[in-house]
Amino acid sequence: MTSPHDFTRLEIGTPLWMDVPHLRYRERVLVQRLTATQVIVHRGGIVYRFRRGDGTQVGGKRRLRVIQDAEAEAR
Numbered sequence: 880m881t882s883p884h885d886f887t888r889l890e891i892g893t894p895l896w897m898d899v900p901h902l903r904y905r906e907r908v909l910v911q912r913l914t915a916t917q918v919i920v921h922r923g924g925i926v927y928r929f930r931r932g933d934g935t936q937v938g939g940k941r942r943l944r945v946i947q948d949a950e951a952e953a954r
Contacts, residue, residue, distance in 0.1 A: 885945055886918060886931045896944040897922065907946070918943060 889895075893910045897920065908927075912919040917937065918929045929936050934943035
């Protein structure tokens with residue numbers, strides 16, 4: 880099982896959780912683009928950029944988490 884904060888093995892199309900703490904919910908998003916330092920996802924026509932090191936949003940409060948294997952199988 881991978882760590883919820885392991886962003887080293889991501890590929891385009893990988894599903895992730897995007898936590899929105901100030902609204903107390905999370906959304907399932909897909910990786911759209913990868914750079915050496917960032918993960919880029921699109922949700923509702925908006926582009927979100929996250930740091931690959933720890934999954935925190937660039938200029939915001941959102942966080943990314945890897946969907947665990949058990950969660951992925953349940954869906």
